[in-house]
Amino acid sequence: MVGGCSRTLGRLVSGTDLGDEEIAGLGVLLLTAGHETTAGMLGLGTLALLTHPDQLAALRADPALLPGAVEELLRYLTIFHFGVPRTPLVDVELEGQLIRAGESVTLSLPAANRDPAAFDDPDVLDVTRRARGHVAFGYGVHQCVGQNLARAELEIGLGALLSGFPGLRLAVPVEDVPLAADSGFYGVHALPVAW
Template identity: 60%
Template sequence: MTETLYPELPTTRSSPFDPPVALGVLRESEPITRISFPDGHLGWLVTTHALAREVLADNRFSNRAELQRSPIRAGGKPIPRQPPAKPGMFINMDGQDHAKYRRLLTGQFTVRRMNQLIPRIEAIVRDHLADVRAQGPGADLVEAFALPVPSMVICELLGVPYEERESFQRDTRTSFTLTHDFEEIRAAFERIEGFVADLVRRKHDDPGDDMLTGLIETGELTDEEVANMGLLLLVAGHETTANMLGIGTLTLLNHPEQLAALRDDPSLVDNAVEELMRYLSIVQFGTTRVALEDVELGGVTIKAGDSVNVHIPTANRDPAKFDHPEEFDIHRPATGHVAFGHGVHQCLGQQLARIEMRVGFTALFREFPDLRLAVPAEEVPMRDDMAIYGVHKLPVAFS
């Protein structure tokens, strides 16, 4: 395979629901491609499902913070290299450091424990849909439903006072907004760090039946480690699921025949959630790994120190894995997608996210059988400017 040098990662979409067309062309013609990163580094871009899984499962590719280079810009400028991850920031660690923290959290995220949360999640959804109904005959579904439901769930799970949500929601939004300068993004993230650190200090005097208290009580972690683990869960636990609820609703409204099938047979909701995850893949710029040694991949040699961007949305549209992948079809057996990642860094909270989406979509379309967009679909503001894709607002109407 030739090592064609491609310019920086394409980010312009031709449709609100589809990855950039250029990436699909690359997937078919040159699935592993030389690409220029914004800081001038010459790395690689992977676009097929098989190669994506191969990279994500291979411990010769690192996720350590200090090795990372971003394939996108913030405020029009390259994102600077970062120092090593702070204690507890396990997402950007490898090997035993990563395994230690993940082990302590795995017990908190068992399928059994997540299933025990279903009645509470159902109650939270029911209460927010009642508020939406009270606002009628229309509402912004992001503000009234998609954002507050997962925010309240993760707040209760971690033991974060829900009345304090506005500050971390605002700073989380800033930290994912790519039109901001990196210094603004860093400052927002540091404010969230301070917020969670203060909360952990308060937990010593006022413990509860929550994850932060549980992590403190293991006796294996410093307060800094607990706070940083909590920060990662807090940010990821509401931002990703909120955007899936928002853009997932838009997708279903935009495919009325699929929505009708889901209404006729609510048991399809499990499949619908998996297909939405595959079809939308809201981590829109993929994820990057760095080779720790020379690795043969897809017919080329990845040199030690080379960055490899794994483009999740394009991999999840790979016709070698999924029949008619450009079609949204809730009848599809959509297992095998990499929307939650793959390998040791696969999303720890994926079962919780699935439950929130299953409960949320089922209740939403049952409560509002005539739910419809209040504006033309092309006027819905999309989150092209955010690392996590979705909709900024979703104006809907109902009887």
Template identity: 65%
Template sequence: MTEATPGLMTYTTARERPFDPPDELTRAREELPIHRMIYADGHEGWLITGWALARAVLAHPSFSTRPELLHPPIQQRLINLQEIRKQPGFFLRMDPPEHTRFRRLLTGQFTVRRMKQLEPRIAQITEDRLDAMEREGGPLDLVQSFALPIPSLVICELLGVPYDDRERFHADSAVMLNLQSTPEQIRAAIDDLLDYLRALIKRKRAEPTDDLLGGLVEGGELDDEELAGVGLLLLVAGHETTANMLGLGTFALLTNPRQLAAVRDDPAVVENAVEELLRYLTIIHIGPMRTALEDVDLDGHLIRAGEVVTIAAAVANRDPEKFGDSETLDVTRSAHGHLTFGHGVHQCLGQQLARTEMRIAYPALLRRFPGLRLAVPPQDVPMRSDMSIYGVHRLPVTW
């Protein structure tokens, strides 16, 4: 185990295998569910690797998500924290009651009922992509041909963002999420996307539209800067997360033929399969993180006010005390309770949308192309170890 000073761990994102969290963090969980950790800027805080403690922190009102209170577990993360704190409307990094104000305006757009209404359109978008793949023929990159276009078009239509502008927001998103980006590069990408959204919001004020952003404009409760911040968060999170789950999840299934066959052949398995892939793969590469606003006793450990807690979600989701045989991908298990979408007031707003997209896309892909297979050896698939959201950069497949 790496120690920066006696008794203190350091965080790592180095994965030895494509579908597993870093061995060092797994070993830490096997020893204890909570450890002292030194952060990249010298702050002495905490690392949580156990499921029960992770869930407790995420639900606890005395832990804050405000970026100005956080410290970076790795050096590159400092850049993202510094830039995010400046933007109004980025409600992911707000505490109640400020967070509640934004959440209240948006919750109705992402309910289970609303997703049921969207299912036919998501299914049509999926079929259109499969038709395009069939015309193109293999081998092809499943990320560019399937995993990225589906959630991108869905979130564009939901928000009211022209899909023709996707290259711009795809490029800006990639810079924002790249752990090697410089502060100047991240600031430029954020500014470019905010400028784009400001112009879009201005057009919606002049010519009202029947979509999520148009409804927020008409509602009049948010100013233009807040609307741009909300739009940035929903646009980036709304396509990057599901795209990476579709790519990485397909890769995992292609290397587990029995699990793939179950998803392809048994509709009753699909709901559990999506939850299990979310648990097993956990594309949250770093965190989530919280800061104690006051002294908190956490299972006998005193977390002092101002100390930062980093949750290793990928490791917590493999906790055998919560999930039996946790290191095995089993699409028939009930994996509900995983922390991939978080927990508590900051639980992912778009989780029902992501679930709906995956429940439609995985079986549709596998049924359309029953001979789907990797076009390169598994070890040659490039992984997103350099990004805040884990996944595959490319997934060459054929059939």
């Protein structure tokens, strides 16, 4: 990933009129959005599977479930808790609520991904669920441009972890796993495991 970022930044430096601060900002964005989020999701997804042994067993029994399981983990965990604020240019009414032009609205992505109108038993982790339609990567024109790469990284990473470490288990009680809720996204600070 780092090599890809440096090539992308190299093209920006040579092919645009962007200033140093703008290029540095894009570098930070690529690193944060393209690395930290996927790494955080790998940790959280592993924790979720280790604390849901029935779901872990289902994945190990049928690795073909992995693509759908990644979607379900993204829906179930939603590492970004709040979407980017949206500000309408004109007054709009949404579900009976008037939002005036210029007022900002911030969306709770976990609430949307746990909406019972969209997903049956939304508080249950089910790796066999068809979870497409979640908003973990945003929605519409505001979707993450790297979402397909993130999906591939999660499939490859979780697949390799599950096949390479069949005895993988938590090395500490789940309540001792240090969660990271102090940064821009939800994750784990560390995931002590044994195998």
